[in-house]
Amino acid sequence: xPKPFRYLEPTFFAGLFDDPLLLVRVxxxxxxxxxxxxxxxxxxxxxYTSIDAIFISHAHMDHFMGMDSVIRHSHASPRTIDVFGPxxxxxxxxxxxxxxxWNLADTFWGNFRVNEVEVNGRVRSxxxxxxxxxAASREGERNGILYENRHLKVSATQCEHRIPVMAYRVDEGxxxxxxxxxLAAEGMERGNWLKEMARLFRDGAMEGQRISYLHRGDxxxxxxxxxxxxxLYQRIRKxxxxxxxxxxxxxxxxKDNVEQLAGLLEGVTLLVCECxxxxxxxxxAQLSRHLCTTEFNMLLDRLRPRYVLPMHFSKTNQRGSExxxxxxxxxxxxxxxxxxxxxxxxxxxxxxxxxxxxx
Numbered sequence: 001x002p003k004p005f006r007y008l009e010p011t012f013f014a015g016l017f018d019d020p021l022l023l024v025r026v027x028x029x030x031x032x033x034x035x036x037x038x039x040x041x042x043x044x045x046x047x048y049t050s051i052d053a054i055f056i057s058h059a060h061m062d063h064f065m066g067m068d069s070v071i072r073h074s075h076a077s078p079r080t081i082d083v084f085g086p087x088x089x090x091x092x093x094x095x096x097x098x099x100x101x102w103n104l105a106d107t108f109w110g111n112f113r114v115n116e117v118e119v120n121g122r123v124r125s126x127x128x129x130x131x132x133x134x135a136a137s138r139e140g141e142r143n144g145i146l147y148e149n150r151h152l153k154v155s156a157t158q159c160e161h162r163i164p165v166m167a168y169r170v171d172e173g174x175x176x177x178x179x180x181x182x183l184a185a186e187g188m189e190r191g192n193w194l195k196e197m198a199r200l201f202r203d204g205a206m207e208g209q210r211i212s213y214l215h216r217g218d219x220x221x222x223x224x225x226x227x228x229x230x231x232l233y234q235r236i237r238k239x240x241x242x243x244x245x246x247x248x249x250x251x252x253x254x255k256d257n258v259e260q261l262a263g264l265l266e267g268v269t270l271l272v273c274e275c276x277x278x279x280x281x282x283x284x285a286q287l288s289r290h291l292c293t294t295e296f297n298m299l300l301d302r303l304r305p306r307y308v309l310p311m312h313f314s315k316t317n318q319r320g321s322e323x324x325x326x327x328x329x330x331x332x333x334x335x336x337x338x339x340x341x342x343x344x345x346x347x348x349x350x351x352x353x354x355x356x357x358x359x
Contacts, residue, residue: 004243004269004270004306004307005172005243005269006027006172006175006243007026007027007028007151007152007172007173007175008024008025008026008027008151008152008170008172008243008245009024009025009026009027010022010023010024010025010245010270010272011023011024011025012272012309012311012339013040013042013043013047013343014038014039014311014339014343014344015339015340015341015342015343015344016310016311016312016313016321016324016339016340016341016342017313017315017341017342018038018039018342018343018344019036019038019039019040019062019063019066019312020035020036020038020062020063020249020272020274020311020312021034021035021036021037021038021039021040021043021066022034022035022036022245022247022272023035023047023051024152024170024245025050026149026151026152028151029151030050031050031051031052032047032050032051032052033051033052033053033054033055033147033152033154033170034051034053034054034055034070035054035055035057035168035247035272036055036056036057036063036064036247036249037054037056037063037064037065037066037067037069037070038061038062038063038064038065038066039062039065039066039344040066040069040070041066041069041344042343042344042345043069045073048069048070048073048074049073049074049077051070051074051081052079052081052082053081053082053083053084053147053154054067054070054081054082054083054084055084055085055147055154055156055166055168055247056083056084056085056089056166057085057165057166057167057168057247057249057250058085058086058161058163058164058165058166058250059085059089059092060250063249063250064092067083067093067096068096071096071097071112074110075109075110075130075134076106076108076109076110076130077109077110078108078109078110079110079111080110080111080112080113080127081110081111081112081113082112082113082115082147083112083113083114083115084115084117084123084146084147084154084156084166085114085115085116085117085166086116086117086158086163086164086165086166087116087117087118087119087164088116089114089116090114090116090124090126090136093112093114093128094128094136097112097128097134102133102134103133105130105131105132105133105134106131107131108131109130109131110130111127111128111129111130111131112127112128112130112134113125113126113127113128113139114126114127114128115146117146117156117158117166119158119164121143121156122141122142122143123141123142123143123146124140124141125138125139125140125141125142126138126139127139146168149173150173150202150204151172151173152170152171152172152173153170153171153173154168154169154170154171155168155169155171155264156168156169156264157260157261157263157264158260159248159251159256159257159260159261160251160252160254160256160257160289161250161251161252161289162252162289165249165250165251167246167247167248167249167251167260167261167264167265168246168247168248169244169245169246169247169264169265169268170244170245170247171242171243171244172242172243172244173242174242175240176197176198176201176202176237177237177238177240178194178236178237178238179236179237179238179239182235182236182237182238183236186215186235186236187215187216187217188213188214188215188216188236189214189215189216189221190214191213191214193211193212193213193214196211197211197213197229197232197233200229201233206228206229206230206233207228207229207230208228208230209228209229209230210225210226210227210228210229211225211226211229211232212224212225212226213225213226213232241267243269244268244269244270245268245269245270245271245272246264246265246268246270246271246272246273246303246305247272247273248261248265248271248272248273248274249273249274249311249312250274250289250290250312251274251289251290251291252286252289252290253285253286253291253292253295253298253299258298258299258302261299261302261303262302262303265303265305266302266303266304267303267304267305268303268305268306269305269306269307270305270306270307270308270309271300271303271305271307271308271309272308272309272311273291273296273299273308273309273310273311274290274291274310274311274312275291275292275293275296275310275311275312275313275324275328276288276290276291276292276312276313276314277290277291277292277293277314277317278292278293278317278323278324278327279292279293279294279327281314281316282294282295290314293324293327293328294327296310296328297327297328297329297330300328300329300330300331300334301331304331304333304334305334306333306334306335307334307335307336307337308330308334308335308336308337309336309337309339310324310325310328310336311339320341321338321341325338
């Protein structure tokens with residue numbers, strides 16, 4: 001079976017009961033983006049150093065306390081990490097930086113650009129400069145795509161958990177794919193010109209670029225010229241919906257929240273979504289503004305993802321994960337993915353610590 005993603009490689013670095021932690025690696029570059037950062041001391045340093053952007057749903061401890069680990073492993077690297085969160089998030093990051101003394105800051109230290117996403121989608125950015133002990137400077141406001149490069153783009157919507165909570169979607173960038181039927185209908189023949197067109201596509205240089213191509217006419221195959229490679233490609237490209245990953249956690253089940261999620265996540269390839277409580281715990285779920293399995297199933301029926309990964313199961317459910325999976329009823333076409341109950345190491349006891357020999 002073909003993989004659902006060309007460029008993206010999602011890894012859920014948590015168990016069902018652990019703090020949510022979704023890493024999405026971009027295969028062509030080896031770089032990554034991260035969604036939420038609660039308990040994350042179990043990650044290898046090479047994971048931290050691959051992260052270019054972090055998307056925080058909200059500032060509850062189990063979704064945000066791991067930012068200290070990110071700062072610890074990244075602050076002395078000469079790069080800028082983008083961090084996104086709801087309105088007011090920049091002051092929370094400023095508090096993180098203010099907790100520590102930075103008197104040994106060096107000129108090669110990296111930066112954190114903190115991007116607050118307003119309810120209207122407007123983004124307000126502040127740069128915290130490592131070389132200046134993470135002093136803040138405003139970078140202004142903008143509209144448009146939240147975060148984008150040639151392999152992916154990230155969009156978001158705001159939901160409610162008695163505080164603003166961000167849900168995110170990451171879509172793969174377009175790939176260079178030729179539709180054989182359209183190629184034949186245009187009378188075009190394959191050849192090295194397609195490799196040249198693919199190179200122009202990868203370089204983002206198709207617009208206004210003259211290019212030759214092979215055309216089969218009555219007199220055989222001949223070389224022709226097109227004044228614009230981008231227009232030529234639109235005639236022969238294969239139309240595909242981009243594969244996408246949705247991330248949603250800590251929301252109450254309400255009409256407004258469901259409508260916000262439907263506008264962002266409907267038909268997503270992979271949905272990573274909280275399911276904190278069982279059906280019998282619906283009242284507790286509603287009081288704490290989380291989802292139970294009944295509401296989770298209704299949300300799945302609305303969004304119809306190809307795959308769903310339930311996560312963030314409440315630690316009050318001591319019987320383990322099986323009751324949760326038994327109550328999940330996905331709609332036709334949706335596959336439920338299972339993860340271990342826990343991935344984080346268990347705490348060690350005092351009696352397990354090797355003691356030095358006292359002479």
